[in-house]
Amino acid sequence: MAVPLRRTPTAGARDAPRPLWDAPRRRATVGGRSYAGSVTTTVRPEPGTRPDPWPDALSRARFHVVSGKGGTGKTTVAAALALALAGGGKRVLLVEVEGRQGIAQVFDTAPLPYEERRIAVAPGGGEVRALAVDAEAALLEYFEMFYRLGVAGRTLRRMGAIEFATTLAPGLRDVLLTGKAKECVTRTESDGLPAYDAVVLDAPPTGRLVSFLDVTRAMADLAKAGPIHGQAKGVEALIHSPLTAVHLVTLLSDLPVTETLDAAAELDAAGIPLGSVVVNRMREQWLPDRSVTAAAGGRVDATRIRNGLQSAGIELAPTEIDGLVAETVEHAVAVEGETAALRRLETEPTPPLPRLTLPALLGGVDLGSLYELAESMTAQGVHLEARR
Ligand SMILES: Nc1ncnc2c1ncn2[C@@H]1O[C@H](COP(=O)(O)OP(=O)(O)OP(=O)(O)O)[C@@H](O)[C@H]1O
Numbered sequence: 001m002a003v004p005l006r007r008t009p010t011a012g013a014r015d016a017p018r019p020l021w022d023a024p025r026r027r028a029t030v031g032g033r034s035y036a037g038s039v040t041t042t043v044r045p046e047p048g049t050r051p052d053p054w055p056d057a058l059s060r061a062r063f064h065v066v067s068g069k070g071g072t073g074k075t076t077v078a079a080a081l082a083l084a085l086a087g088g089g090k091r092v093l094l095v096e097v098e099g100r101q102g103i104a105q106v107f108d109t110a111p112l113p114y115e116e117r118r119i120a121v122a123p124g125g126g127e128v129r130a131l132a133v134d135a136e137a138a139l140l141e142y143f144e145m146f147y148r149l150g151v152a153g154r155t156l157r158r159m160g161a162i163e164f165a166t167t168l169a170p171g172l173r174d175v176l177l178t179g180k181a182k183e184c185v186t187r188t189e190s191d192g193l194p195a196y197d198a199v200v201l202d203a204p205p206t207g208r209l210v211s212f213l214d215v216t217r218a219m220a221d222l223a224k225a226g227p228i229h230g231q232a233k234g235v236e237a238l239i240h241s242p243l244t245a246v247h248l249v250t251l252l253s254d255l256p257v258t259e260t261l262d263a264a265a266e267l268d269a270a271g272i273p274l275g276s277v278v279v280n281r282m283r284e285q286w287l288p289d290r291s292v293t294a295a296a297g298g299r300v301d302a303t304r305i306r307n308g309l310q311s312a313g314i315e316l317a318p319t320e321i322d323g324l325v326a327e328t329v330e331h332a333v334a335v336e337g338e339t340a341a342l343r344r345l346e347t348e349p350t351p352p353l354p355r356l357t358l359p360a361l362l363g364g365v366d367l368g369s370l371y372e373l374a375e376s377m378t379a380q381g382v383h384l385e386a387r388r
């Protein structure tokens with residue numbers, strides 16, 4: 001049975017988390033509209049020494065690829081990262097490639113066309129633009145650029161030839177998608193300055209990541225010369241350079257951590273630079289450290305809880321106390337599991353990977369809370385060196 005842990009603002013012990021009704025309400029501006037956020041973003045202090053979450057090299061990277069196991073929060077983290085990087089007057093492009101309109105959903109806007117659009121204002125005056133890359137549109141853009149196909153290209157599309165080509169050769173699809181992202185990273189404006197300070201890519205999940213990024217391998221048999229081959233070579237140079245950083249989002253449980261460590265090793269073997277591991281949805285710890293192990297083992301003193309509540313003026317029925325005890329045990333077990341997963345991230349790779357931590361937002365992610373996640377990243381050191 002779920003029983004609220006705190007009934008009144010005065011019921012909290014000294015180290016109890018801030019009550020929800022006390023949470024700061026921050027405002028976010030997107031597309032001229034203003035939104036309020038209402039969650040706390042307290043990140044639990046981590047045991048042990050933590051590697052620098054955002055080493056200097058990352059502030060010089062221009063292509064930030066966000067991947068991770070399915071459902072761990074890639075789109076949410078990519079959006080928050082774009083906001084954090086744009087902070088203080090930068091211009092960042094957030095790109096998605098899976099045709100799922102995930103960016104439009106997190107920013108609560110209409111579906112994105114194949115066109116770069118301003119989607120949010122970052123704290124301190126920066127801006128985030130967004131682009132949903134569509135492989136067919138990218139191929140058409142290609143035909144126009146290299147073969148001036150124009151109408152003929154559009155006819156091909158109507159005939160379904162492009163869909164046919166990209167379905168037949170998934171490597172072709174990937175090289176079109178990554179090629180477009182690369183074009184955005186390297187594009188300069190008429191004054192010779194880069195169009196973007198950085199590009200953040202909401203990438204496919206880890207299982208497909210290396211084959212997605214390492215397009216030249218996939219293209220080796222497909223195109224040995226010509227513009228597509230040139231495109232693949234350009235992508236290859238970018239993703240193996242210090243301009244690229246691949247961030248891996250994980251939750252603190254066994255499977256996603258294993259997948260993260262495997263992906264980190266795979267990227268390393270492919271010579272693709274790793275960024276930070278983003279530990280997402282870390283829960284707030286309600287219990288003091290010294291009580292976690294005992295509580296996880298079922299040792300919770302119900303009498304002490306009842307007396308504590310009584311002294312705060314709260315009378316609960318015995319069944320409610322039982323519910324509280326069960327919830328406490330469940331919470332302690334979860335915290336122990338998370339701590340063990342964290343330890344794996346700390347000890348298995350040598351040296352340990354840079355790591356950012358984001359809190360579990362109560363009530364899910366809305367626009368205001370996206371800004372809070374960005375703020376939490378900024379507080380952990382996420383930033384970009386100015387480029388333009
Ligand atoms: N820190 C967080 N706190 C609470 N909820 C979160 C947090 N991060 C993400 N979520 C929620 O988790 C769900 C999955 O997040 P998201 O869509 O970003 O994951 P994903 O990895 O992009 O998923 P997919 O593999 O389907 O693309 C969403 O409902 C999102 O709102």
Ligand SMILES: [Mg+2]
Binds near residue numbers: 076
């Ligand atoms: Mg997603």
